[in-house]
Structure formats: C-alpha cells, structure tokens
Amino acid sequence: QVQLVESGGGLVQAGGSLRLSCAASGRTFSSYAMGWFRQAPGKEREFVAGISWHGGSRYYADYVKGRFTISRENGKNTVYLQMNSLKPEDTATYYCARRRGMSSVTRTDASYDYWGQGTQVTVSS
Numbered sequence: 001q002v003q004l005v006e007s008g009g010g011l012v013q014a015g016g017s018l019r020l021s022c023a024a025s026g027r028t029f030s031s032y033a034m035g036w037f038r039q040a041p042g043k044e045r046e047f048v049a050g051i052s053w054h055g056g057s058r059y060y061a062d063y064v065k066g067r068f069t070i071s072r073e074n075g076k077n078t079v080y081l082q083m084n085s086l087k088p089e090d091t092a093t094y095y096c097a098r099r100r101g102m103s104s105v106t107r108t109d110a111s112y113d114y115w116g117q118g119t120q121v122t123v124s125s
Contacts, residue, residue, distance in 0.1 A: 002024060002026045002114040004023070004024050004114055004115060005023045006020060007022075007023075008020040009093075009119030010121070010122070011122045012121075014087055015086065017083060018086065020096075020119060021080055022036075022079045022096030022116055023076075024079070032099050033051065033053050033103065034072060034079045035048075035049065035097050036049045036096055036097075037094070037096075037109055038094045038095065045109050047109070048068065049068055050099075051070045051079065051105065055072050057104075059107070061107070070082075086123045090121060094119050094121055095116055095118045096115075096116045097109070097114060098112060
C-alpha cells in the first residue's frame with residue numbers, strides 16, 4: 001500500500017512563498033511520475049504540475065507557470081512544489097498524487113491512483 005503525506009501548507013500574504021512537500025511510502029517511488037493538483041471550495045480539482053519519474057520532464061498549468069516549480073528527490077521518496085508570487089486565487093487544498101501504471105505525466109486526475117490527504121494553502125490579499 002502506498003501512502004502520500006503532504007505538508008507545508010499555511011496562510012501567506014499575496015506575493016509570498018510556500019514550499020509543499022509530499023513524502024511517499026514504498027520502495028518504488030522513483031519508478032512513477034508524480035503530480036500536484038488543487039481544489040478550491042466549490043470548484044473542480046485541477047492540475048497544477050507534474051514531474052516524470054526521473055525528474056527530467058516537468059509540466060505546469062498555465063496559471064502557475066513561471067511562479068511554481070516542481071521537483072523531486074527519489075532518494076528521499078519526496079516530491080516538492082515551490083510556490084512563489086502567490087495570489088489569492090491560488091487558495092486551495094493541494095494534493096500530491098502518483099501516476100497510475102508507470103506512465104508519463106498527464107493532466108487528468110483519473111490517471112492517478114494514489115492521493116495524499118491534502119494540505120491547505122490560503123493566500124490573503
């Protein structure tokens with residue numbers, strides 16, 4: 001069984017930064033692409049960023065491109081999301097997820113099989 005545990009969320013002013021972490025259990029973490037998604041109240045969950053199993057390929061949603069950076073440390077079974085220049089519209093619960101089936105990153109949440117419990121990010125104006 002795979003467990004994903006997010007941390008690093010909190011309350012920050014607009015323009016500030018946060019770094020989210022997602023720690024994974026299991027010995028096969030390095031074999032899977034990983035993604036970050038977010039969900040704001042009353043809205044559907046949306047893709048934020050994804051990273052290939054080796055870290056060499058990274059993908060971003062247009063609304064975070066240039067502000068957020070996804071990275072991973074396979075030796076620590078951890079994936080990160082560095083969030084800079086935060087805006088109030090970034091307020092949401094952020095989730096990390098493991099891509100199903102050792103395949104490449106997709107933006108579709110149905111393609112991910114394991115999810116963390118989420119960490120809340122609140123950006124005040």
